[in-house]
Amino acid sequence: xxxxxxxxxxxxxxxxxxxxxxxxxxxxxxxxxxxxxxxxxxxxxxxxxxxxxxxxxxxxxxxxxxxxxxxxxxxxxxxxxxxxxxxxxxxxxxxxxxxxxxxxxxxxxxxxxxxxxxxxxxxxxxxxxxxx
Amino acid sequence: xxxxxxxxxxxxxxxxxxxxxxxxxxxxxxxxxxxxxxxxxxxxxxxxxxxxxxxxxxxxxxxxxxxxxxxxxxxxxxxxxxxxxxxxxxxxxxxxxxxxxxxxxxxxxxxxxxxxxxxxxxxxxxxxxxxxxxxxxxxxxxxxxxxxxxxxxxxxxxxxxxxxxxxxxxxxxxxxxxxxxxxxxxxxxxxxxxxxxxxxxxxxxx
Numbered sequence: 001x002x003x004x005x006x007x008x009x010x011x012x013x014x015x016x017x018x019x020x021x022x023x024x025x026x027x028x029x030x031x032x033x034x035x036x037x038x039x040x041x042x043x044x045x046x047x048x049x050x051x052x053x054x055x056x057x058x059x060x061x062x063x064x065x066x067x068x069x070x071x072x073x074x075x076x077x078x079x080x081x082x083x084x085x086x087x088x089x090x091x092x093x094x095x096x097x098x099x100x101x102x103x104x105x106x107x108x109x110x111x112x113x114x115x116x117x118x119x120x121x122x123x124x125x126x127x128x129x130x131x132x
Numbered sequence: 133x134x135x136x137x138x139x140x141x142x143x144x145x146x147x148x149x150x151x152x153x154x155x156x157x158x159x160x161x162x163x164x165x166x167x168x169x170x171x172x173x174x175x176x177x178x179x180x181x182x183x184x185x186x187x188x189x190x191x192x193x194x195x196x197x198x199x200x201x202x203x204x205x206x207x208x209x210x211x212x213x214x215x216x217x218x219x220x221x222x223x224x225x226x227x228x229x230x231x232x233x234x235x236x237x238x239x240x241x242x243x244x245x246x247x248x249x250x251x252x253x254x255x256x257x258x259x260x261x262x263x264x265x266x267x268x269x270x271x272x273x274x275x276x277x278x279x280x281x282x283x284x285x286x287x288x289x290x291x292x293x294x295x296x297x298x299x300x301x302x303x304x305x306x307x308x309x310x311x312x313x314x315x316x317x318x319x320x321x322x323x324x325x326x327x328x329x330x331x332x333x334x335x336x337x338x
Contacts, residue, residue, distance in 0.1 A: 009260050012291065012316045015337040032260065054269065056262045083270035083313050105274070105313035 001027040002120065005046035007037030007063065008081065009055045013104070017050065020109045021116075034058025038066055041073050048116060051098075053082040053089050061092055068097040077119055081112075245305050247275035253331040257284035263334050270313050271332070279328040288335035292320035296329045306330070 004026045008014035014030050021028045029044060031037035035057045041049060049067070053060035060080060067073045079100045080093040090101040099119055102112060252271050256264040268278040291314050295303050303319055310317045310332070323331050 010263060010266065011258060011260060011337050016315060054266045084273045
């Protein structure tokens with residue numbers, strides 16, 4: 001089963017995404033801050049990561065940098081999530097290796113699920129790391 | 133022999149010259165005409181006078197000139213209509229329509245929502261640190277003004293939003309805007325005891 005890791009410190013948001021991704025048949029894991037998120041990426045090697053930017057302990061951009069430096073995790077596609085429209089974080093995230101940058105307020109949760117599906121469909125079986 | 137008239141110039145004579153009549157009628161064959169013969173016309177070929185090239189050129193120039201002339205007249209009419217119509221329309225737009233005696237309406241005139249004029253208190257009722265600042269930044273990115281960040285003394289569920297009486301009439305607009313970024317946000321009532329115009333409390337999951 002496709003495993004999605006949601007790294008989001010806002011419990012309301014992470015709970016909402018967890019519900020909708022589970023409803024769509026994904027296996028969902030949650031992490032409440034950057035450090036926990038990085039640990040889970042290394043341990044469970046999810047199929048895809050939804051990574052918030054503004055988080056305590058370690059922000060999303062720092063997590064992304066570490067994920068892409070690690071040969072074990074660098075192939076995992078990471079989608080950045082944020083509520084801040086028009087920030088320079090988008091460009092920074094894409095430069096650091098994120099596959100997409102989503103402003104949460106501009107999309108319905110269902111649309112975000114569809115984006116995830118499209119991104120996963122673009123990867124071949126060999127590209128996407130299998131869930132452990 | 134007659135005597136030569138000396139008054140005549142050299143070469144002229146007073147004697148009449150002998151004119152030998154030319155035999156024409158006797159030698160020319162006149163075709164016989166049958167009185168009762170039918171009139172036969174094989175074909176009548178209309179004789180079309182061939183127009184010389186110079187006249188052809190003149191004709192072409194005449195037609196071309198006529199077309200150009202017609203076009204010029206039409207375009208002049210169209211431009212004239214546009215030119216004389218526009219000031220009339222502008223005048224209509226500028227001239228205020230005379231109204232009847234002004235009546236006092238009890239319905240308040242809708243004022244457009246200026247998000248920057250709406251000040252927010254953002255309170256965190258969860259155990260997660262930094263959420264108030266995060267929500268505050270989000271509100272600022274949406275165009276609102278954040279007045280105060282802090283922790284809520286009470287634990288709430290979802291994201292209750294309180295609005296002051298000043299902006300309560302715009303609650304539908306404000307709430308539909310907030311829901312874009314905070315899907316769990318719900319209107320919770322009138323805000324009292326605060327200098328801000330709105331309060332958003334970050335609660336736990338439902």
